[in-house]
Amino acid sequence: MPEIAPLPADYAAWLADLKTRIHGAQQRATLAVNRELVLLYWQIGRDILERQGREGWGAKVIERLAQDLRNAFPDMKGFSPRNLKYMRGFAEAWPDGEFVQEVLAQLPWYHQLALLDKLKSADERRWYAAKAIEHNWSRNVLVMQIETRLLARQGQAVTNFPLALPKPQSDLARESLKDPYRFDFLGLSDEAQEREIEHALVKHVTEFLLELGAGFAYVGRQVLLTVGGDEFFIDLLFYHLKLRCFVVIELKAGAFKPEHLGQLGFYLTAIDRDMKSAHDNPTIGLLLCKTRNKVVAEYALGDKTQPMGIAEYRLVESLPAELQTSLPSIEQIERALAGDVDDEQP
Structure with a gap:
């Protein structure tokens, strides 16, 4: 059995540095993909809003658009009718494209859905979005902070x-x-x-x-x-x-x-x-x-x-009645999106 040559003295430190750099590159790539996805969804939502206002588009046009986009891009997920409606709601909630590009694009699409579904005030959405970015909250933590009324x-x-x-x-x-x-x-x-x-x-x-x-x-x-x-x-x-x-x-x-x-x-x-x-x-x-x-x-x-x-x-606290009735739980959102969960991923 051939002898294994001894490793250089600094090999372990070099390998650790390489792992750190590779992990960092992977994170930057993921963030870049997410940023482009969020901006694309906002642009699609803005176009739908404009055409609905100008040409009176209805729900059937959204369904046809979803079908045509899926046919044109079979390998790209995210073009379900439900997700297209979320894109429209996203663009309607955030009309400032510069703010979307500079701030909101830092958050994944699932975070955007939580902000849309759980909050009705633009100021509250801005506050929770800023905190989610500052503290790197997961989607579940973001929802928990909203439901426990952190603001x-x-x-x-x-x-x-x-x-x-x-x-x-x-x-x-x-x-x-x-x-x-x-x-x-x-x-x-x-x-x-x-x-x-x-x-x-x-x-x-x-x-x-x-x-x-x-x-x-x-x-x-x-x-x-x-x-x-x-x-x-x-x-x-x-x-x-x-x-x-x-x-x-x-x-x-x-x-x-x-x-x-x-x-x-x-x-x-x-x-x-x-x-x-x-x-x-x-x-x-x-x-x-x-x-x-x-x-x-x-x-x-x-x-x-x-x-x-x-x-x-x-020690024991439940959500106010008006919050319970007006806002769906994260489980309800996920069940409602059961057929489209994969569609919302890049």
């Missing part, structure tokens, strides 16, 4: 950030917190106690991080602090990569009480003195409670100099 909840926690933090950190910190937080993925009842909730959040830390939002990194649960020989335990500790600071989260199973902030402030001081490095910003505290009176929360934060926020959490 309405983001930046709604009661905080003292404008007074306790300098700009622009205060703005970023405010936008990093929500109210309320939805923990219905835990499968717990409204009667669950603090330790039960805390344990479940760590068990489902991936979903928890998704609900917290971009930038949060999990540090630990029941983090030990030793102060003057006494031991104290922080419910949950995170580090925010964009804010460059620790985030202490304390859970309260009942209603908010002003004295809760004293305990939270003590933890912030201990973290700042014992764990924070010279490069970190001041630690932020988030008190999550089952209920809170907004006026009481604002008064309680009025004289606090440490950055803190107060928000509610929901």
Whole structure:
């Protein structure tokens, strides 16, 4: 058996670099194909809109067009009557071709369908599209964020950030917190106690991080602090990569009480003195409670100099009735498109 020549010393590093470059090229190629597909679909939709307005095209013309395009391009999918109607709706929802080319073309076609089916407001569609691009959301994550009303909840926690933090950190910190937080993925009842909730959040830390939002990194649960020989335990500790600071989260199973902030402030001081490095910003505290009176929360934060926020959490929450009736679920969309799912791929 012939001997295998030894590999050069730098072979492994070179191979890893090649894999990275090949993967990057594949991603760029996929993005380029998607971009052209989205632009093509928008152009087709715009043409259909124009001809319908000018010549009074009806549904039968769409069906004939779908048949003719399929016959002309048998190897190209995406020309079902349903998808052509989506193209028309896409062009109608986004009349600004420059915006489609520069922004929306970064999102796959399935994302475009979710924006069209789940949202009725152009401003909301723009906001969710921008967030999907910024955070590289999958289609399923995008739908989840829409259905849990992220736009309405983001930046709604009661905080003292404008007074306790300098700009622009205060703005970023405010936008990093929500109210309320939805923990219905835990499968717990409204009667669950603090330790039960805390344990479940760590068990489902991936979903928890998704609900917290971009930038949060999990540090630990029941983090030990030793102060003057006494031991104290922080419910949950995170580090925010964009804010460059620790985030202490304390859970309260009942209603908010002003004295809760004293305990939270003590933890912030201990973290700042014992764990924070010279490069970190001041630690932020988030008190999550089952209920809170907004006026009481604002008064309680009025004289606090440490950055803190107060928000509610929901263990069980369903969509509003009007949302349930007016918007189909993603499963309903997929069932409706059962015959055309493959058609919507490049």
